[in-house]
Amino acid sequence: MSNIEQTLSIIKPDAVERNLEGQIKEIFIRNGFRIIEEKKIQINKSEAEKFYKVHETKPFYNELCNYLSSGPIVVMKLEKENAIFENRELMGSTNPKDAKEGTIRKKFGLSIDKNSVHGSDSLENANIELDFFFKT
Numbered sequence: 001m002s003n004i005e006q007t008l009s010i011i012k013p014d015a016v017e018r019n020l021e022g023q024i025k026e027i028f029i030r031n032g033f034r035i036i037e038e039k040k041i042q043i044n045k046s047e048a049e050k051f052y053k054v055h056e057t058k059p060f061y062n063e064l065c066n067y068l069s070s071g072p073i074v075v076m077k078l079e080k081e082n083a084i085f086e087n088r089e090l091m092g093s094t095n096p097k098d099a100k101e102g103t104i105r106k107k108f109g110l111s112i113d114k115n116s117v118h119g120s121d122s123l124e125n126a127n128i129e130l131d132f133f134f135k136t
C-alpha cells in the first residue's frame with residue numbers, strides 16, 4: 001500500500017549563509033522528494049521558541065532559538081513515499097560527526113548545533129510543523 005507523506009524541512013541559517021540552498025534542494029529532488037511549497041523567511045526569537053517548544057527544558061534551548069532566528073531560513077513542504085522517515089535518513093544524525101556518508105549533515109553540517117537542516121521526526125510533529133509555517 002502506498003504511504004505518501006508530507007514533512008517539514010528547514011534549511012537552517014548556517015546553510016543559507018553559505019549559499020547551500022541550491023545544492024541541498026538538488027539532493028532532495030535527486031532522492032525523489034517533491035517540493036510542494038517553499039519560502040525563504042527569517043523568524044524572530046519568540047517564533048523560534050514556539051517552534052522548538054518540545055526542547056524548552058534542554059540546556060541548549062536558548063542558544064538553539066537564538067540560532068534559528070539569527071538569519072534567513074528556507075522552509076519546505078516535502079512530499080514522498082514515507083517522507084518523514086526518508087527525510088530523517090537523508091539528513092543523517094543530529095551530530096554531523098556521527099552522520100553517515102552521503103547524508104546532508106555529513107556533507108554540510110558544521111557542528112551539533114549548526115547542522116544545516118531540520119526535519120520533522122514523526123507524523124504528528126510533521127503536521128504540527130507544516131501548520132506552523134504553511135497554514136493559510
Ligand code: UDP
Binds near residue numbers: 113
Ligand atoms: N541541538 C544542539 N545541541 C544538542 C542537541 C541538539 O544545539 O546537544 C540542536 C541541533 O540544531 C538540533 C536541534 O537542536 O538539530 C534539535 O535537536 P533534536 O534532538 O531534535 O535533533 P534533530 O531532530 O534536529 O536531529
Ligand code: MG
Binds near residue numbers: 121
Ligand atoms: Mg528533532
